[in-house]
Amino acid sequence: MFIRIAEVSLVPALAEEGRRIYAEQAAPRVHAVRGNVGCYMLEPLEDGAPHLACTVWESEASARAYEESGAAKEIAALVRHAFASPPRLRSYRKP
Numbered sequence: 001m002f003i004r005i006a007e008v009s010l011v012p013a014l015a016e017e018g019r020r021i022y023a024e025q026a027a028p029r030v031h032a033v034r035g036n037v038g039c040y041m042l043e044p045l046e047d048g049a050p051h052l053a054c055t056v057w058e059s060e061a062s063a064r065a066y067e068e069s070g071a072a073k074e075i076a077a078l079v080r081h082a083f084a085s086p087p088r089l090r091s092y093r094k095p
Helices: 012-031 060-068 071-077
Strands: 002-008 036-042 051-057 088-093
Touching (some): 002 060, 012 036, 012 071, 051 060, 060 071, 060 088
16 A cells, blocks of 8 residues: 655635535545545644645555556645645555
8 A cells, every 4th residue: 555645734714615626526536546545635723733634555656657647746736726825745554
């Protein structure tokens, strides 16, 4: 299992819209990609903390194929207008 987590700060006035677009448009498109087993946006409980956009993949190869296809950029563009700053991307493996 391979997991990508993007720390995303949203513009406060656009946060609700960004979460809605992610849930209604972005997540279903990611779920449809071969090798994806989960796609979530986690909302922080603390004011000022970033949202976490998480994608879970069967393998690192599946995640890389998604990124290299250009689909990741297209899907991120759906909510990019709500970003207060560029996301910080991290990757994890489940041993």
